[in-house]
Amino acid sequence: MAGARRRSEVVDTRSRILDVAERLAQIRGFNGFSYADIAAELQISKPSLHYHFPSKAGLGEALIGRYATRFADALESIDDRGGGAASKLNAYSKIYADVLEEHRMCLCGMLAADYETLPGPMRDAVIRFFDANEEWLTRVLVQGVDEGALQLQAPTSETAQAIVSGLEGALLVARPYGDAARFRAAAAGLLRGLSVAPAPESAAAGK
Amino acid sequence: MAGARRRSEVVDTRSRILDVAERLAQIRGFNGFSYADIAAELQISKPSLHYHFPSKAGLGEALIGRYATRFADALESIDDRGGGAASKLNAYSKIYADVLEEHRMCLCGMLAADYETLPGPMRDAVIRFFDANEEWLTRVLVQGVDEGALQLQAPTSETAQAIVSGLEGALLVARPYGDAARFRAAAAGLLRGLSVAPAPESAAAGK
DNA sequence: GTCTATAACGAGATAGAC
DNA sequence: GTCTATCTCGTTATAGAC
Numbered sequence: 001m002a003g004a005r006r007r008s009e010v011v012d013t014r015s016r017i018l019d020v021a022e023r024l025a026q027i028r029g030f031n032g033f034s035y036a037d038i039a040a041e042l043q044i045s046k047p048s049l050h051y052h053f054p055s056k057a058g059l060g061e062a063l064i065g066r067y068a069t070r071f072a073d074a075l076e077s078i079d080d081r082g083g084g085a086a087s088k089l090n091a092y093s094k095i096y097a098d099v100l101e102e103h104r105m106c107l108c109g110m111l112a113a114d115y116e117t118l119p120g121p122m123r124d125a126v127i128r129f130f131d132a133n134e135e136w137l138t139r140v141l142v143q144g145v146d147e148g149a150l151q152l153q154a155p156t157s158e159t160a161q162a163i164v165s166g167l168e169g170a171l172l173v174a175r176p177y178g179d180a181a182r183f184r185a186a187a188a189g190l191l192r193g194l195s196v197a198p199a200p201e202s203a204a205a206g207k
Numbered sequence: 208m209a210g211a212r213r214r215s216e217v218v219d220t221r222s223r224i225l226d227v228a229e230r231l232a233q234i235r236g237f238n239g240f241s242y243a244d245i246a247a248e249l250q251i252s253k254p255s256l257h258y259h260f261p262s263k264a265g266l267g268e269a270l271i272g273r274y275a276t277r278f279a280d281a282l283e284s285i286d287d288r289g290g291g292a293a294s295k296l297n298a299y300s301k302i303y304a305d306v307l308e309e310h311r312m313c314l315c316g317m318l319a320a321d322y323e324t325l326p327g328p329m330r331d332a333v334i335r336f337f338d339a340n341e342e343w344l345t346r347v348l349v350q351g352v353d354e355g356a357l358q359l360q361a362p363t364s365e366t367a368q369a370i371v372s373g374l375e376g377a378l379l380v381a382r383p384y385g386d387a388a389r390f391r392a393a394a395a396g397l398l399r400g401l402s403v404a405p406a407p408e409s410a411a412a413g414k
Numbered sequence: 415g416t417c418t419a420t421a422a423c424g425a426g427a428t429a430g431a432c
Numbered sequence: 433g434t435c436t437a438t439c440t441c442g443t444t445a446t447a448g449a450c
Contacts, residue, residue, distance in 0.1 A: 013433080031238045032324045034425060048434050050427065105320065109376075113312065113320035115383045117239045126383055153400050158392040162377070165393045169316075169376020170369070176322045176333055185365040186372045193360050193400030220415080241443060255416050257445065 014052050016042055022063055026104035030060060030114045030122075057119040060111075064125040067107045068132065071095070075136045085144025089163070092137070093187045096167045100183050105175055109168040134160040159194060166190040221259050223249055229270055233311035237267060237321045237329075264326040267318075271332040274314045275339065278302070282343045292351025296370075299344070300394045303374045307390050312382055316375040341367040366401060373397040 020041050024033035035046045035056070053059035078091045099106055108129040115123060137160035144150030152159050170186035227248050231240035242253045242263070260266035285298045306313055315336040322330060344367035351357030359366050377393035 028323050029236065029238065029321060031236065032321070035427085036424075044433095045435060046426085047428080047436085051433060054427080056426065109379060110320055112379050112383050113317055114236060114239070116235050123383065130380060130383075154392070154396040158396055161380070161389060162373075162393040162396040165376040165380040166369075166373045166397060167376070168379055169372040169374070172316060172319050172375055172379060173337060173368070173372040176319050176330065176337075182368060185361070186369040189361040189365055189369040189401055190373060190397070194396055242445090243442075251415095252417060253444085254418085254446080258415060261445080263444065 013042075013044075013048075017049060017052055017059075018062060018066055021059055022067065022107060023102075023104065025060075025063060026099070026107050026110055029110055031117055057122065060119070060122045061125060064108065064111065064122060064129065068125065068129045071129070072132060075133075084149050085140050085147060086149050088140045089137075089144075089191055092140070092163075093167060093191060096171055096187065097180065097183060100171055100174060100180055103175065103178070105171055106168055109171060112168070113172075130164060133164050137163055153194065162194055163190065166194070220249075220251075220255075224256060224259055224266075225269060225273055228266055229274065229314060230309075230311065232267075232270060233306070233314050233317055236317055238324055264329065267326070267329045268332060271315065271318065271329060271336065275332065275336045278336070279339060282340075291356050292347050292354060293356050295347045296344075296351075296398055299347075299370075300374060300398060303378055303394065304387065304390060307378055307381060307387055310382065310385070312378055313375055316378060319375070320379075337371060340371050344370055360401065369401055370397065373401070 017038060020038045021033070024037055035049050039046045039049055053062065074095055075092070078088050081091070096106065108126050111118060111122065111126045112130075115126065118126070134157065138156050141150060141152060141156050141159055145152060145156070154162070167187060167190070170183045170190070174180070174183035174186070224245060227245045228240070231244055242256050246253045246256055260269065281302055282299070285295050288298070303313065315333050318325060318329065318333045319337075322333065325333070341364065345363050348357060348359060348363050348366055352359060352363070361369070374394055374397070377390045377397070381387070381390035381393070
């Protein structure tokens with residue numbers, strides 16, 4: 001029976017720590033929050049945090065790991081839903097829009113800004129996050145080209161890179177303005193011009 | 208004769224402080240460097256820095272002010288050089304490429320990430336920087352449309368916003384990879400697809 | 415203008431009791 | 433697992449001599 005009912009609370013303390021740390025990291029950057037901030041919000045002591053995450057570097061690794069897993073799940077769920085490449089790209093863009101809705105930056109976009117100050121393992125995980133996004137996008141773009149739904153203006157992998165960085169930049173700049181419309185305009189223009197050159201028959205649909 | 212020959216040194220101490228602080232802010236973020244870092248690099252004491260810039264918030268304001276002025280000068284210089292809208296947009300993109308060459312992020316792109324932690328005056332200055340960039344880009348896009356050299360796929364001001372955020376994002380993501388080609392690919396794809404839809408006669412040039 | 419010395423605070427982290 | 437108490441260090445900033 002030892003360990004029979006781990007995680008019996010409604011939400012795990014470890015998870016609640018990660019939730020708070022994640023939000024703070026997305027809003028203030030990895031160097032913009034402290035154990036004291038998390039402790040105050042969860043009303044526990046700093047040493048309790050250190051019990052769960054001995055070092056902030058380790059906390060940071062756990063943060064990216066969970067975020068990347070959740071992101072990968074979201075991409076898998078888009079695939080499972082089926083549909084054309086254009087609708088998948090719109091769903092992809094919506095993930096970013098939802099992040100902005102909470103007045104957050106993408107965690108890994110924020111960590112890309114903090115990159116020079118991050119411990120090695122966190123750096124590697126940030127790179128892996130972008131790589132995974134680009135691989136998924138590349139698959140979707142190839143599907144779109146095969147379907148005849150997309151006409152790319154540049155090599156597939158470069159287009160994937162431009163989409164990732166374009167959406168990250170749209171988040172980065174829109175957030176100070178607190179303007180979701182700003183993000184939508186940049187994202188729509190990006191997808192339209194860069195890759196979602198719709199097949200002629202749907203060109204005037206405008207939806 | 209008092210004040211007859213201010214700034215007699217080869218380079219002003221104040222300017223040298225700003226130079227070092229600027230580079231550190233662009234690479235590590237505004238919360239990622241300290242007075243001690245600047246002092247060590249210039250081999251002067253921390254209180255000497257405080258003589259020139261009593262508070263870090265003031266230093267930050269001076270940082271953005273000088274950066275924005277220099278940026279505006281660069282844009283004016285592009286205008287003075289004359290040429291078509293497409294070549295102006297390429298020159299604009301090159302400003303960003305040159306920043307990446309020094310392994311830096313755009314100062315205001317970095318400060319956009321740090322935005323929530325910045326003092327009010329710095330926030331305002333960051334917004335003004337993006338506004339000024341978009342105003343200049345809007346003028347260039349209008350020129351390009353008038354010339355018949357550009358065909359926009361979205362309203363002019365939205366296209367300008369997408370260019371700024373697209374280039375900022377391309378810097379943000381390319382920097383961790385240490386890959387200038389990554390930036391060039393994203394920037395080229397962005398300009399081509401978003402606005403620099405070249406007039407039919409130059410479409411196949413590919414230079 | 416630049417220095418030494420120091421204040422005042424917040425950071426990440428540990429010891430050890432409960 | 434959580435706590436109080438504490439450590440050590442780095443941070444911005446000031447006092448006051450030169």
